[in-house]
Amino acid sequence: MAFAPHFKHEGCMTQTTLTAPNSAEARDIRFHLHGYTNARLHETIGPLVIERGDGVYVIDGEGRRYIEAMAGLWSAGLGFSEQRLVAAATEQMNKLPFYHTFTHKSHNPAIDLAEKLVTMMSPLTPGGMSKAFFCNSGSEANDTAIKLVWYRSNALGKPEKKKLISRQRAYHGITLASASLTGLPNNHRSFDLPMAGVLHVGSPHFWREGLPGETEEQFATRRAEELDALIQAEGPDTIAAFWGEPLMGAGGVIVPPATYWEKIQAVLAKYDILLVADEVICGFGRTGNMFGCETFGIQPDIMVVSKQLSSSYMPIAALVANERVMGPVLDETGRIGTFGHGFTAGGHPVATAVALETLRIIEADDLVANVRVQGARLRAGLAALADHPLVGEVRGVGMIAAVEMVTDKATKRALDTPGALGTLVNKALQDGGIICRAAGDAIAFCPPMIVTGEQIDAILAAFAVALDRVAADLGL
Ligand SMILES: Cc1ncc(COP(=O)(O)O)c(C=O)c1O
Incomplete structure (x- = not known):
């Protein structure tokens, strides 16, 4: 299925899941301690529950598809449905x-x-x-x-x-x-x-x-x-x-x-x-x-x-x-x-x-060759955004890249709270159907090694939209 942006909700949970005490989201909040998560914040915004995988996509409980532009945790190089591994x-x-x-x-x-x-x-x-x-x-x-x-x-x-x-x-x-x-x-x-x-x-x-x-x-x-x-x-x-x-x-x-x-x-x-x-x-x-x-x-x-x-x-x-x-x-x-x-x-x-x-x-399948071709496409697309007011540094090699976000290019400063700008952009990306990761104020990209050129372009398009949305919200 093609890339489909969705700007439906603020946190991870929708209204329906918030009001259903036995939903997966509500039970996750009640019973599950997550790594790398603010547990108190989690009580308010809840989890994004992923139910299925399909190539570079993961699909949540409500059927929304996301391009997993981090290959999970820099790891699912073959995507999320490789039957030969099964x-x-x-x-x-x-x-x-x-x-x-x-x-x-x-x-x-x-x-x-x-x-x-x-x-x-x-x-x-x-x-x-x-x-x-x-x-x-x-x-x-x-x-x-x-x-x-x-x-x-x-x-x-x-x-x-x-x-x-x-x-x-x-x-x-x-x-x-x-x-x-x-x-x-x-x-x-x-x-x-x-x-x-x-x-x-x-x-x-x-x-x-x-x-x-x-x-x-x-x-x-x-x-x-x-x-x-x-x-x-x-x-x-x-x-x-x-x-x-x-x-x-x-x-x-x-x-x-x-x-x-x-x-x-x-x-x-x-x-x-x-x-x-x-x-x-x-x-x-x-x-x-x-x-x-x-x-x-x-x-x-x-x-x-x-x-x-x-x-x-x-x-x-x-x-x-x-x-x-x-x-x-x-x-x-x-x-x-x-x-x-x-x-x-x-x-x-x-x-x-x-x-x-x-x-x-x-x-x-010579996936290293695909990394070179699609990685170059990803890095060139990110580099083309270098003049955006929120972009400080674009860096990467092969098919792993990051964009360091700033609000002031001269001083390389972001927002007062370190990591807050990265979180805002990452959230806007997720709303747009792309899962990335904020490492402080840097947005990391590390898609599965099977990614296609069309999927890379979808990631880049969503990133440009997310940057504009956050810049507009910040009045930049
Ligand atoms: C470079 C590096 N070393 C070690 C680890 C730890 O691996 P694990 O999470 O499987 O313990 C990670 C995890 O992200 C990593 O990126």
Whole structure:
């Protein structure tokens, strides 16, 4: 069905659902605590209840269709109704619905997926990748990576080499340790985080954090020098690893400036510090190559993947590491007598089977090529809106982009409350039939990788309408 704007209601709930105490919306308010939601505000505006998926569209309880321009949570790369994934899950459910991988047990989907991931990622790093370990979420995979890094330092007889360096605006998850790596205030505030031993350097956001007169490359040099200075101050022998998303996602789609990764990696190499690339959003095509590490010239020791790995149809994540990491870790398990780590559902047969089919489809249908073509169309369309009074910066790569909203282009200021302008534009977009996401005052776009040119144009048209509507409301 074609794109159909609808400007029917202010909050998520309609009058009908508000007055029906047993509606899904009313019961959601009564019984359900949501992640990333203001629970008190939720009592007033309620949820948008999505009932079905159809390609890049999701459909709510009243039959309204929305283009899911965020692929859910940067994740449903194959859209919301891929029958080949349903078939792969059904077949595996019938054959072996559960088995585990503890105590020398295994099953074919986990073996095949481990081999596939190691093979796909090996060209990225000299000497190749060694082994994959399976988890259920990106947060768990980052936590596991931290534990491996620490385990390795102990195995090497360097118990003091444990500190981790991450970046402001980074997103690595929400478990105690991965939330500590995350560099966003709302993931720390009132949770008593970050934990000790996790340090944050400045974000690579040139437009916001570059100094007057500074070029992109000078900014990248400054960020690398800051990293070097921090390592020197802390003591190079105390720093175990540096964490980074090749391109920051949840922090607002921050594309690193030219030469940034090259300079950061030179510093890490100088002090024998491991590099962990968190590819949870970038992985499997999103940046126009199979991995963000390819797009930005990163040679990682550990890669963390999830989301598009199964198109989010099943919960699964993986950590893949090279021999520099795995060699000492495997030796340590030999010394201790076991690897005291593992999740009941890690490498679940249905999840691994769905992931294998997802990767097969991404390759067979050449979705990376579609990302390049439709991503360029999306970014060109957004760039064409640069002169709009509310548009500060348009940024992106491949098929992931963001537009930073401002009310004053000269000072780059938005409204008095940070994030309020982003929320207004995001709400206007949703009223227009497009689901995006506000990361502060930046509106993020990350449609399923199967999106067509016509659907990209519908997203762009709705965004232009939303911008005009909010500008008119603000008197701009
Ligand atoms: C880069 C990155 N790492 C880790 C995570 C955490 O993944 P999960 O929500 O599956 O725990 C996310 C989630 O958005 C992410 O974007």
